[in-house]
Amino acid sequence: MHKITIYTTTTCPYCIRAKALLDRKGAIYQEINAQDSKIREEMIQKSGGRKTVPQIFIGDFHVGGCDDLYELDKQGKLDEKLK
Numbered sequence: 777m778h779k780i781t782i783y784t785t786t787t788c789p790y791c792i793r794a795k796a797l798l799d800r801k802g803a804i805y806q807e808i809n810a811q812d813s814k815i816r817e818e819m820i821q822k823s824g825g826r827k828t829v830p831q832i833f834i835g836d837f838h839v840g841g842c843d844d845l846y847e848l849d850k851q852g853k854l855d856e857k858l859k
Contacts, residue, residue, distance in 0.1 A: 778835035778857070780805035783819040790842035791830040797845060803858050834858065 780798065782805050784791035798805055810816045810829050823831045823838055832839040834857045839845050848854040 778837075778859075780858075781808060781833045782806070783808050783810040783815070783823075783829055783831040785809065785811050785829050788829050790828075794830045794832060794842040794845050797849060797854075801854065801858055 780803055782791070782794060782798070784795070784807055786809070795805070795807070808815060808819070810819050810831075816827075819829075819831050820827055822833070823840075826840070828841055830842055830845075832841070832845055837857060839848060839857075845854070848857065
């Protein structure tokens, strides 16, 4: 299974929704709080300039945000990425 990293903030409803989907899939992920400016800058650099949370990575693959994660699942591609 690939390492999953999700940059979040504590009050973000999209972060909660994305984590809920990953939890339903049984995925184990590392959650990184992006409220710290240094961490947020790291997230922006890794995501190609995206400033919103969540930003989700499965291995080296940048999923994007919550809507991107749900779209990947809708297309039937998320389970394959999580293997």
